[in-house]
Amino acid sequence: MGQLSNYILQKAREADICEPWAEQISETDNVDSLLAMYVQGIDFCLEKNFPSNEDLVRLGGHKLKAYGIYVDAVIDCPVQDFIVLLGDCSGKIYKSGFSATEIFIKHRSTSAIHVSENAFVMIDCFDDTTVDLVASGNGKVAINVYGNANVTHQALDNSIVKIIHKNKTTY
Structure with a gap:
């Protein structure tokens, strides 16, 4: 080592x-x-x-x-509560129940994220990433948007989605 x-x-x-x-x-x-x-x-x-x-x-x-770290991977419902998508990742993330999850999406990664029931998800997306989010039930999502990240979202039922455009490329 x-x-x-x-x-x-x-x-x-x-x-x-x-x-x-x-x-x-x-x-x-x-x-x-x-x-x-x-x-x-x-x-x-x-x-x-x-x-x-x-x-x-x-x-x-x-x-x-x-x-919870993925590089240039196709992901399908990772179970971790800490997820990092780097490079050219693509895939789906589902969070439900009473879970709390942090998701970081960077470079050119794309993701479809569904948050339901009472789940809480915090997302930081950077660079030229794409996030397609659907929140339902009592799900709560906060998204920090950096760089040219593109976020589309739907907030259904009693869910709450808060999108914060940071107007800078990184932290």
Whole structure:
């Protein structure tokens, strides 16, 4: 793991990571810890495109899905409550019941999202992404729109959809 963590640390420093996080990367000796850091530092990672999609796939491989991270994939109803779509992902996401979910959509990914019952979903979409949202029941959705992201939505029943255009490209 040493060589990979050294490579990731070098790339993190090029992306201007803060020193406490750089130190944490240098002390990390496994892929799971690095992926957990990715999830915890998602704002930095998305803003800086760090690590690159290629490095992320090389780093995480088959473990990415367990963390809710998808790169250039076709997805169909992922079960995670933390979902990141990168590159050219496409697919469907359904959330229902009393769940709470965070979804991040970046690059050129497209998604059809259905939120129903009492689910709460927070979505951040960036770049040239497309989100087609249907909320129903008592579902609640907040969408932060960055860059050229395109969002269409329907709010049915007692659902609430709040769309916030940030008027900037990233956080």
